[in-house]
Amino acid sequence: MKKITSALVALGLGVALSASVQATSNDEAVAERIKAVGSVCIEGDDTCGGAAAAPAAASGPRSGADVYTAKCASCHAVGVAGAPKFGTSEWTDRAGKGMETLLANAINGINAMPPKGLCADCSDEELQASIQHMIDSAQ
Numbered sequence: 001m002k003k004i005t006s007a008l009v010a011l012g013l014g015v016a017l018s019a020s021v022q023a024t025s026n027d028e029a030v031a032e033r034i035k036a037v038g039s040v041c042i043e044g045d046d047t048c049g050g051a052a053a054a055p056a057a058a059s060g061p062r063s064g065a066d067v068y069t070a071k072c073a074s075c076h077a078v079g080v081a082g083a084p085k086f087g088t089s090e091w092t093d094r095a096g097k098g099m100e101t102l103l104a105n106a107i108n109g110i111n112a113m114p115p116k117g118l119c120a121d122c123s124d125e126e127l128q129a130s131i132q133h134m135i136d137s138a139q
């Protein structure tokens with residue numbers, strides 16, 4: 001009889017335990033479900049937000065010099081395959097064609113000059129700025 005009682009107590013305890021475990025995980029599940037979707041960070045409060053609250057890095061068009069260095073210099077710095085060379089009068093000659101023509105040829109490519117100078121993500125504005133940068137380099 002004693003054995004049965006303790007077995008029942010153990011059983012009861014086990015049920016109670018598992019019930020409370022169940023309750024805990026339910027509470028957590030509820031807390032997870034009803035938690036705030038976001039939080040408000042007041043401007044000037046450094047204790048919250050962190051990097052996310054910092055103003056986005058300056059985007060917008062890259063400068064002609066930046067685009068030239070990153071994308072065009074590989075050919076135009078030394079004159080690969082007849083590319084008009086940076087810092088030389090070759091650009092004075094090209095400038096005679098007018099920016100409209102130069103830009104169109106840069107966008108579409110001309111002879112060994114690949115379309116957009118291989119800068120697929122360059123806007124027309126950025127291409128024009130980099131062309132101007134090369135024209136300005138002419139001596």
Ligand code: HEC
Nearest residue numbers: 071072075081082083102105106111112113117119130131
């Ligand atoms: C793979 C090499 C290469 C790259 C990279 C390159 N160019 Fe060129 N580019 C050339 C060559 C070669 C020519 C000469 C084409 C010709 O007139 O026969 C040229 C010519 C030009 C011309 C003169 C077009 C004309 O009508 O006379 C412009 C403008 C120009 N490139 C702009 C750019 C710009 C802007 C970039 C960077 C975004 C760039 N290029 C990147 C090879 C290149």
